[in-house]
């Protein structure tokens with residue numbers, strides 16, 4: 001299974017690198033005063049800086065261009081593990097000193113970006129389990145398109161029919177609307193797929209129109225039932241997407257801010273001559 005293998009691989013790489021960086025830090029701490037501007041401090045700073053840019057670059061590229069470089073799982077595993085590693089490396093970079101405001105702000109931004117990423121990963125593995133009933137492979141756009149088609153089909157069937165027929169059509173279209181907070185309600189409730197609609201309801205509706213229109217009405221009711229089921233699916237898909245992606249509203253803007261702050265921090269240490277090479 002490629003998923004399991006990439007998970008194990010990146011976990012191994014992570015622990016190996018964590019061990020290596022921690023061992024060098026312990027050694028360095030015993031031999032010189034640890035701070036960002038020392039040889040080792042600078043080494044950690046530069047590695048952290050490039051990893052931040054690399055992770056941001058790959059993260060954005062992966063999302064925007066739907067690149068086929070590596071599977072989603074591999075990409076996520078490497079992204080998460082390297083992200084956590086960056087935070088540790090940058091803490092080693094500081095040497096435990098947190099006075100410079102810009103530098104500390106940059107580190108806080110890294111912490112926010114990494115923790116929102118971890119939250120995203122947790123959602124990624126737990127939300128699909130919560131929503132196991134989202135079995136549709138259709139995208140939101142595809143479902144919307146199908147809904148439009150079904151509504152058009154209903155309009156076609158009901159056009160030039162009697163006024164009771166038109167009234168039923170109007171009612172069915174309105175009933176199809178999801179209603180207030182339907183998405184959230186659906187998210188926390190299990191999908192109920194009862195016998196929709198009841199045979200009794202159909203018989204009642206059919207009795208409202210003339211005999212010669214009953215066959216068309218039956219057709220419209222069938223289309224309407226398909227439409228309602230699809231609407232429920234649409235709400236599910238949309239909610240699923242929202243839950244899976246809300247953390248990105250923290251992750252991406254803070255990443256941009258972090259990349260800017262990192263450059264300002266580097267410019268500042270050069271400007272104020274803080275590098276003790």
Ligand code: HEM
Pocket residue numbers: 035036037038042045046048049052090093094097098099100101103104106107110262265266269274275276
């Ligand atoms: C995203 C990357 C980075 C973060 C989050 C970061 C963060 C920090 C923090 C929190 C400190 C401690 C501030 C203090 O002493 O009060 C520090 C110090 C320092 N950093 Fe960075 N740093 C990063 C990258 C770099 C890079 C790439 C360089 C060099 C090219 C660098 C050079 C320094 C220097 C010279 C100091 C010591 C400043 C001093 O002694 O006043 N940092 N950094």
